[in-house]
Amino acid sequence: xxxxxxxxxxxxxxxxxxxxxxxxxxxxxxxxxxxxxxxxxxxxxxxxxxxxxxxxxxxxxxxxxxxxxxxxxxxxxxxxxxxxxxxxxxxxxxxxxxxxxxxxxxxxxxxxxxxxxxxxxxxxxxxxxxxxxxxxxxxxxxxxxxxxxxxxxxxxxxxxxxxxxxxxxxxxxxxxxxxxxxxxxxxxxxxxxxxxxxxxxxxxxxxxxxxxxxxxxxxxxxxxxxxxxxxxxxxxxxxxxxxxxxxxxxxxxxxxxxxxxxxxxxxxxxxxx
Ligand code: ATR
Numbered sequence: 001x002x003x004x005x006x007x008x009x010x011x012x013x014x015x016x017x018x019x020x021x022x023x024x025x026x027x028x029x030x031x032x033x034x035x036x037x038x039x040x041x042x043x044x045x046x047x048x049x050x051x052x053x054x055x056x057x058x059x060x061x062x063x064x065x066x067x068x069x070x071x072x073x074x075x076x077x078x079x080x081x082x083x084x085x086x087x088x089x090x091x092x093x094x095x096x097x098x099x100x101x102x103x104x105x106x107x108x109x110x111x112x113x114x115x116x117x118x119x120x121x122x123x124x125x126x127x128x129x130x131x132x133x134x135x136x137x138x139x140x141x142x143x144x145x146x147x148x149x150x151x152x153x154x155x156x157x158x159x160x161x162x163x164x165x166x167x168x169x170x171x172x173x174x175x176x177x178x179x180x181x182x183x184x185x186x187x188x189x190x191x192x193x194x195x196x197x198x199x200x201x202x203x204x205x206x207x208x209x210x211x212x213x214x215x216x217x218x219x220x221x222x223x224x225x226x227x228x229x230x231x232x233x234x235x236x237x238x239x240x241x242x243x244x245x246x247x248x249x250x251x252x253x254x255x256x257x258x259x260x261x262x263x264x265x266x267x268x269x270x271x272x273x
Contacts, residue, residue: 002031003054004254007038007046007068008061015271016059019247022267023259027251031056040067047071050088050095057254058088059247065130072097081141082134087250100249101131101242102138105216107249108241109184113212118184119143124175126201127188128155131216133162135188140165147182149175149202151189172202179206185229186214192223200224209233218243219272240268 006016012035020033038046043064049055060068065084069075072085073094079085085097110116121144125132128150140146140163147168150156160167170178179185179202191201192215202225207213213229218239226236244264251259 002056004057005034005036006059007036011035011037018271019264019268023264026260026263043067044071050090060086081137100246102134104245105242106138107245112237121183123184124182125186128159131188176203180208184212187225188216192217204228
């Protein structure tokens, strides 16, 4: 029996066990996926369980995605650039950290647009926190043309300065006025999560009809931003695909096998509804 776990705090609302268990069942993988509610001072001890082989793989969520990094023997180069780890595995005698979040989002984006690359896509990223950092890295290294806006503009400027490629920073008002210049708009902020329900992070008046509007939020399945985009006739993408794909990519790292993503998605959506 393989043992996998999610560490974070709080975890009681996590949907990861459902989607992992559905995947393992379909793959006929004898594995358990447990929630390990972990305080900051316990992080090192839990990683030790991977080193001793008691745990075969870890997922990491808020607030430990950065805190786990010093305790790992090696970190994948994308996870280093993103500055956060969400998947851990022992390879040989090394405990290694990976990040599958942004790659998971990129795969759902490519699938939604029926394209093979984001190269030359003009992307507006709303937000300048951890999620934005990951998305900008992953889309930028593949040649997307990126612009960031954020409530606190200085944070967007600091973020843009971190990359080896050009990233434009605009005020939210300036981006709103030239919204028709973007092929893809992505909300990475928490604006639109259940507690803010009616808020939208950007006004869509100038949106072109061909622009895909994305939100990393998966609960609710449709944020105010996505509702407004849809009512204008635009295509939309929520965070379900990202959550499913990051889990699927973690399973691939741990087992070398590809799980059934459609089944995982159906499981997730039924839990959110
Ligand atoms: P995450 O890791 O999910 O990206 P984070 O690093 O805390 O979380 O970043 C949160 C992002 O959401 C930031 O861009 C934040 O804007 P500020 O930098 O101005 O704080 C944004 N955000 C959170 N609440 C917001 C709100 N009510 N209105 C606008 N932006 C908000």
